[in-house]
Amino acid sequence: MLKIRRFEERAAQLYGMGHIGGFCHLYIGQEAVVVGVLMTIKKNDSVVTTYRDHGHMIARGLDPKRIMAELTGRENGYSSGKGGSMHMFSKENNFYGGHGIVGAQVPIGTGIAFTHKYKRDNNICRTYIGDGAMNNGQVFESFNLASLWKLPVLYIIENNKYGMGTSVDRAAAGTDLYKRGEAFGIKGDKIDGMNVFSVIKAADKAGKYVRSGKGPYILEVQTYRYRGHSMSDPAQYRTKKELELYKNQDPIEIAKNQMLKNNLFSEKELDNLNKKIIEEIKVAAEFALESNYPKNEELYTNVYV
């Protein structure tokens, strides 16, 4: 979580300096969701997510150096500088993006789960959905197909309260988003996404359900993004008071306090960990900025196999 936080802060800094271009969606505030869910993942399980994907890649164990190199459009990036912030992939780590179109990753994740079932490999696909996508038609088409064919897909709704600048209650008729699977016979649950331990517990239960062959499951995780929708969003659609409310239940602080309380780490060890991470991210940023831009001839590669 700390690594994601420090990475995103550095990404914001590099964006401000003009080293990162285009759209850049930060994950700050939501760290406990992906960390909690991916604590329960098995090596050959698949993941597919939205464009708010930097944290997802870090949590999947991918190299921050190469993620930052992608954000800065360099040849060492995970997509060789051709994908950028929103479109990053790592096939060897079963990470299938990083998708820029709201909702489009949902049928794709369902299809990856279809392959797991077709090949009977006992793996599952974790498919993340933003609250904004929960009003998009293809999501319901996917729910229908996944339930109809009992596909091993765990849908995780990251409900950060706003689809861009529109709050969930202004966009969704019925704000218990996980209940939208009920019509398709899909079980679901809503959990607190600011506490990583409760996320781990719920994700473990949901993952086991899906892996047992019972079909899909929907986990709605309540979370909050501290920053705007993207770098260019001043987030004036919400109050400072609301933001402070969530910052007071910061997922990193909650995890830290709980670990201290249970004597898992000492304060000093956590300080040292933070310093180590700051250094790692600094090195990642340097690596990215020292990396070359893609060669001109790369413009025409990877259009066809």
Next chain:
Amino acid sequence: MSKEILMPALSPTMTEGNLTKWLVKKGQKVKAGDVIAEIETDKATMEVEAVDEGYVSELLFKEGDINIPVSKPIAIISQNIEKNQIKDKGKSINKKNTTSNFDENSQNKDLSHKKENLEDKDNPITASSNTITMRQAIRDTIAEEMRKNKDIFIMGEEVAEYQGAYKVTQGLLEEFGHKRVIDTPISEQGFTGLAIGSAFKGLRPIVEFMTFNFSMQAIDQIINSAAKTLYMSGGQINCPIVFRGPNGAASQVAAQHSQDFSSWYSHCPGLKVLAPSTPYNAKGLLRSAIKDNNPVIFLENEILYGLKGQLSKDNDFLIPIGTANIEKEGKDTTIVTYSIMLQKSLEAVKILEREFDLNVEVIDLQSLRPIDQGTIIESIKKTNRMVIVEESWPFASIGSEIVNIIQKEAFDYMDSPIIKVNSADVPMPYSSSLEKLYLPQVDDIVKAVKAVNYIT
């Protein structure tokens, strides 16, 4: 008083039917609504009901008779069983002749003539065993490739239990089972995205769109996910998938169900686009498409499904993607065309030769992206005149791109401006008279070729 039962038109593109079963006997009494026969159409086996009450006085065809033209009498129902059947029959046929021109203005007319010609030539009884329809060619190729590779599956609306909305997937369920022949809900965006995801993860789906009109529901997934992910992932994730189904106009199904997507999909890097025109190239191209590791759009044509043709002896042949076929060599003008317009172009060529002594070269593109520039350029260097014939709308069509290629690569070889023959630049009308006006006709092609030769 007697009435004849005519071979009914049971689908928009049906021109003939097979009598699979009589459910009544001569002399039997029937009332309106009774099922009297089973007819196999180009799409399915359907029941035919009696419209009036009476006695079956004559069954004009026997079970198993095939290729009975639409509107031909198949049985006679009399009010009275004792009536003179021969007399009644004669009367009714005369009556029928006065109303038999219902099909006169249909855009199918030219083609059904063509189809008859072809079928005469390739008479199923006398032709060799490797004469098959386009429908069979596509079906067989899918089955052959599915036998070779267990990662191939086919998915779409009505592909399994129904045996295919156009019977293209007939028998596949029986051979490969529900795991690999998958009926989907009417949910194009969902199942298209799902199939793309499964391809990212290593399977090789064939997605059937009942018609390509419905692919618009899924076009975001086809372009934004299937076509672009290889590039966006820096070459990591490819998408070996075939999207296939009927494209273009059928017959009187009007604006939302009659349009050509060749230029839509060919516009997009990352996709390959094929448009077969014969059973032979359908087979060779589809095999290449299924083996390809990129997303391929395979644009079939409903009206061509019944077209018969010869296959090569080597059943396992491939036609490489990106190669055009010189269907007919010539020296005076080049016609570049693809899909169903190949047939109309060949008809026009006969007229041009017979009446105007013009020796026209006909290039069938087969592959729209990548396009075989070399063959097109070499041809105009020889003939110096070109007409492009396509069913699509004229604006920004494949033909528009060919004009660009020619002006860039063969500017000095042109003796006259290129003419494009396209459909009208309007949504497809329903009325058969307007539909005929909308679609390119043989006459339009003849006129265009005359014009590029300055023949008035």
